[in-house]
Amino acid sequence: MQHFKQKKLKRFGILDFYAQNHPDQLIDQLSDFIKIVYVREGSKLNIDFTDLAAKQDAIVFVTAGQILRLAESFRGSIIYYNHDFYGLRLHDQEIAFDEMLFDKVQKVPSITLNTADSKSILSVFDEIRREITQNDINQEEMVRVLLKQVIIKATRICQHMKGATDLSAQQDSGFCRFFIQLVERNFFKYHDVASYANILNISAKALNKRVCKHSCYTPNEIIKRRIILEAKRLLVYTHLSVKEIGYKLGYEDPSYFIRFFSKQVKAAPQTFRLHFQGSFNAVA
16 A cells, blocks of 8 residues: 655655555654645545545645545545655745645645546656656656646646636736745734735735735635634644643733634634544544
8 A cells, every 4th residue: 555765864655545444543644744635536535624525536735734634435645755855945936836735724725637637647646656666766856756747737727727827817826825825934923914014015905905816815814714723733633731822823811812713713722622632533
């Protein structure tokens, strides 16, 4: 089921899943890896408390740190690698790919594939599968090239789905992704739109207008969603107290954090924790 390669700090591999052959501990071992998940029609999975059910073949991109759970009936493949193996942030264009496909704030980007797209993506997965079995000095570079093919193909499909094919639409999309990236780096300390507008040297009104051109969420909603996502992870997967989590997320007053979380989630932090801890082991 598993191909795994390790050279110094550079790690990558591919896993092929059939029904009931993927123990949770194996998936947990991949938590620090970036993952490209090919989902077969009818399969179910959960990423960061969001359930996904594939009505047809799809591809999903999962960043390091996101929580992935597979249903027992899941069928598909996972390519996994770390930042040491393939640094997506080497060039501006690759940052754009990163933020479009690995979107932790707005929604889990599940990219539905038609027959031609499915065949094209699977052919690259097959090449990666073959390449990983080779013992060749150029193996790692070839796998990087193949990974980039998957990312570019998926980006083109994603752009077509979003209607971002002309230059103006791509610029709006790029600004929105840049804002999301800014939130990702700063949500622990900045919780308001004005702070991000100041960083970007534009007004809050202008920021709202530009982001809303491409996003279904306002800047304020994007900031809140990222904070809540991190709070949920910390509540379910750490032993930090609610007060400690509030401090970690930049809230000096724990009671304010509790009110904020309760309003957004419709449940108090401790209630949410008790509901999910110990029971969030797999997708039903």
